[in-house]
Amino acid sequence: MSASRKARTAxxxxxxxIFFSLQGEGARAGTPNVFVRFSGCNMRCDIQPGKSSPGGFACDTEFESxxxxTAAQIVVSALKLAPRGGVGVIFTGGEPALQLDKPLVDSMRKAGFGPLCIETNGTIDVAPLGLDWISLSPKVAEHAVRVSTCSEIRYVRGYGQGIPRPRAKAARKFISPAFSGDSLDPDTLRWCVDLVKANPEWALSVQQHKTWGIR
Ligand code: SF4
Incomplete structure (x- = not known):
């Protein structure tokens, strides 16, 4: 097969x-990463609970466009942003597990990137991808979460929502107060602070990139 035909069929x-910024949340907050943000999600999170929504907060991520x-084009884009490699990659979305596969993970690793991380809603088992860091942020009932072990678990909590009871094993556990766009309601923040104080195995994770004014 010619090289051009291969490219057409990849x-x-x-x-x-795809952009280069600092992780703003969780245990890796402050670290530089190339973000590969995939289109599409299998959930539709909104204030009201429903079949595709846990309720309590509205998704503020544009994932339709x-x-x-190809994997090669993604690698080239990432290397343009971080030419020396050596920084993390965060596969995010939407729901990245709908598309991410081993060939893309392996291509990024071969290009010198790492740790390779995913932010997932937990509806798809990502263990076979061989990633270095799994950030699980469940958006479905616990019995429907398909990720059994993760590096960290982060639950978005709106005002009045209780402490989660995760089934997945997580090295670190975070409560993340729900933002409305770029603003954080002080009552929601206080609610989450009190949740953590009453449940000290959890820690607070605020979407710091929004307060830093970066992506
Ligand atoms: S799972 Fe994440 S990206 Fe998908 S709708 Fe919910 S908050 Fe938005």
Whole structure:
């Protein structure tokens, strides 16, 4: 097969955007990472609970738009942003596990990136991908979570929502107060602070990138 035919037949991923920034949440907050944000999600989180929504907060992520990119094109884009590699990659979305596969993970690793991380809603088992760091943020009932072990678990909590009872094993556990766009309601923050004080195995994780004014 000619090289051009190979390129035409290579798998294309629907990618919303690729950018270089600092992780703003969880145990890796403050570290530089290339974010590969995939299009599409299998949930529709909103204030009201429903079949595809846990309730309590509304999704503020635009994940409908995107463009097709091969693994090679994603690697080239990441290397343009971080030419020396050596920084983390965060596969995010939408729900990245709908598209992420081992060939793309392996391509990024071969290009010198790491740790390779995912932010997932837990509806798909990501263990076979061989990632270095799994951030699980469940958006479904616990019996429907397909990720059994993760590096950290983060639950978004709106005002009045209780402490979660996760089934997944997590090295670190975080409560993340729900933002409305870029603003954080002080009552929601106080509610989450009190949740953590009453449940000290949990820690607070605020979406710091929003207060830092970066992506
Ligand atoms: S799982 Fe995440 S990306 Fe998908 S709708 Fe919910 S908050 Fe938005």
């Amino acid at each position: 798998r294309a991923y629907a990618v919303n955007e 995107g463009r097709p990119m």
